[in-house]
Amino acid sequence: MAVRYRDSVEPVVTDGRDIDRDIGELLGEGAQQRSRGAHDEHIAEMAERWQALPEASRIDPTYYDRPLLNESVWHWAIPTYYYVGGVTGASLALGAAVQLFADRDLRALVRQCRWIGFAGACISGVLLVADLGRPMRFLNMLRVFRPTSPMNVGAWILSKVGAASSLAAIFDFELAGLSAGLSGLGLATYTGVLVANTAVPVWQESRRVLPILFGSSAMASAGCLLEMVGDQRGFAVARTFRISGQIAEIALAFAMEKQVARIERVARPLRSGFSGFLWRASAVLAASSLLVTVLPIKKRAKKFAAGILGTLGSLALRFAVDKAGLASARDPRASFHLQRAQLNFTNMGA
Amino acid sequence: MAAQKGFFTDTTLCIGCKACEVACKQWNQLPDDGFLFTGMSYDNTVHLGASTWRHVAFVERPVPMKPGNDGAFSWLFSSDVCKHCARAGCLESCPTGAIIRTEYGSVYVQPDVCNGCGYCIVNCPFGVIDRREEDGRAWKCTLCYDRLRADMQPACAKSCPTESIQFGEIAELRERAEKRVEKLHEQGLNSAYLYGANAAQQPGTEGLNAFFLLVDKPEMYNLPPNPTVPTKPAKAAWGSMAVGVLGLALAAIGSALLGGRERAS
Structure with missing residues (x-):
């Protein structure tokens, strides 16, 4: 409840509806909507922006430069989940591959991969539930199966990863380890589809590369973690996994930017602002992690330096993509230019 | 299944009175979302959102309404609303099945199922649906589902004094809209056209159940020129x-x- 007309003779206590409960009942479709009341802070912020008389451009029109789209309401938990989910999926996949294709004396690595996967699946669940507007209703995610919604598909994948990795980690079930590895492949890559399957221009335009980019970033981050805390006998496996992931990560980030930049306005969030800084930083960090690998320094210092740089690089990548989406949704011209280009393309074909 | 119902918003008839905005807020008992003074013509509503299901856009153009008219200014009004797309991004992306298509062909968010994941928000190519911070769930126009079930028309259409907002069976509305465009062309307003009236005009959404008659580029009204349900690409x-x-x-x-x-x- 808030007080409206605070400075007037008769201040009014309101939930923002201004309905006198003695006269009217709250039964409307929107009546269940919770409200704390009038949004006073909003007013001050907008009033400040009113500086000059607006003028509509005839050539490149927008509606007072107001955003076309509503921007994402996801907070830090979601890009963090892209990272954690990636580590989870890639570790489980590596664990299954080692279980199948390497010697018995790498058993310790297999077990560690499973435990990282199990812990990661639990953390992933917590992060996702924490971001919901109504966290108590998280189980509603599994009330339907809807292939058109990557988020629904992802909820099923994560459930399966959670179940299989718990059986593999706690009870050492071999079959569960393989099953967790298979679904881990999905967990590490579907987040790219989740991001791309949106109306946000920069996310939508990255669709051909982003799932593979997220997958390679997942390899890099899982490799970094295993190198730093993993069993020493498995060190070479983890390092190979990380290096191949990082090379792919750098190359695919470059490819994605090129693809997105077909429309200059769409690529802008990757090239300027905070998201642009993070995007560049992620490539620099991944490259420095690779560079450290070939430096002639002590093995212990090397693995921690490479691991920390690589982890930061993967995190920066996930946050860069998230922040770029916010910036892109705020820019109406990104959507307009992209859609005009699509229309011109269709007209030329016709 | 009941007949497919929707809106035809004829922006050439809109006088910018905002009766639709008020009627919507009142009938649905929606809380306010801030009282702003924006300086954007007479538009202090700014955008559709969780608690704003109708929004009148005010466009000030430095060109006359028809070629040959006096003066170099025209003022356009357009009452924006959820389009209830034939292929709806919000509905297809909803992971809980909270968003459904009703017997009237409209797209409806069930508040008792929605868990506020926020995925519909980034999947709407029109920027319609939004989450209210204090409430935690996604909200948008319901096409007055409660009123339709009681054989009444939506509150905005009922309150519109100029019949700029017309409610009815979609097939009939389309016919009426095409006749209106022809008439406007006869009167010399050659820039009049229909926005999203059918799948041929807007393949990305396969047509809107709430379509518009516009007289300038869609961008001028903050409407996307080629909206596409994200599931397709x-x-x-x-x-x-x-x-x-x-x-x-x-x-x-x-x-x-x-x-x-x-x-x-």
């Missing part, structure tokens, strides 16, 4: 994921083999 993303899965599997196997050998040697 996202087919490429699933393909990319398949490549990613394969690559990741090969890389894992390769690392197991190569790394294992390096240790042995």
Whole structure:
């Protein structure tokens, strides 16, 4: 409840509806909507922006430069989940591959991969539930199966990863380890589809590369973690996994930017602002992690330096993509230019 | 199934009175979302959102309404609303099944099911649906589902004094809208056209159940020129994921083999 007309003779206590409960009942479709009341802070912020008389451009029109789209309401938990989910999926996949294709004396690595996967699946669940507007209703995610919604598909994948990795980690079930590895492949890559399957221009335009980019970033981050805390006998496996992931990560980030930049306005969030800084930083960090690998320094210092740089690089990548989406949704011209280009393309074909 | 119902918003008839905004807020008992003074013509509503289901746009153009008219100014009004798309991004992306298509063909969010994941918000190509911070759930126009069930028309259409907002069966509305465009063309307003009236005009959404008659580029009204349900282009993303899965599997196997050998040697 808030007080409206605070400075007037008769201040009014309101939930923002201004309905006198003695006269009217709250039964409307929107009546269940919770409200704390009038949004006073909003007013001050907008009033400040009113500086000059607006003028509509005839050539490149927008509606007072107001955003076309509503921007994402996801907070830090979601890009963090892209990272954690990636580590989870890639570790489980590596664990299954080692279980199948390497010697018995790498058993310790297999077990560690499973435990990282199990812990990661639990953390992933917590992060996702924490971001919901109504966290108590998280189980509603599994009330339907809807292939058109990557988020629904992802909820099923994560459930399966959670179940299989718990059986593999706690009870050492071999079959569960393989099953967790298979679904881990999905967990590490579907987040790219989740991001791309949106109306946000920069996310939508990255669709051909982003799932593979997220997958390679997942390899890099899982490799970094295993190198730093993993069993020493498995060190070479983890390092190979990380290096191949990082090379792919750098190359695919470059490819994605090129693809997105077909429309200059769409690529802008990757090239300027905070998201642009993070995007560049992620490539620099991944490259420095690779560079450290070939430096002639002590093995212990090397693995921690490479691991920390690589982890930061993967995190920066996930946050860069998230922040770029916010910036892109705020820019109406990104959507307009992209859609005009699509229309011109269709007209030329016709 | 009941007849498919929707809106035809004829923006040439809109006088910018905002009766639709008020009627919507009142009938649905929606809380306010801030009282702003924006300086954007007479538009202090700014955008559709969780608690704003009708929004009148005010466009000030430095050109006359029709060629040959006096003066170099025209003022356009347009009452924006959820389009209830034939292929709705919000509905297809909803992971809980909270968003459904009703017997009237409208798209409805069930407040008792929605868990506020926020995915519909980034999937709406029109920027319609939004989450209210204090409430935690996604909200948008319901096409007055409660009123339709009681054989009444939506509150905005009922309150519109100029019949700029017309409610009815979609097939009939389309026919009426086409006649209106013809008439306007006869009167010399050649810029009049229909926005999203059918799948041929707007293949991305396969037509809107709430379509518009406009007289300038859609961008002028903050409408996208070629909106597309994100599920359509996202087919490429699933393909990319398949490549990613394969690559990741090969890389894992390769690392197991190569790394294992390096240790042995």
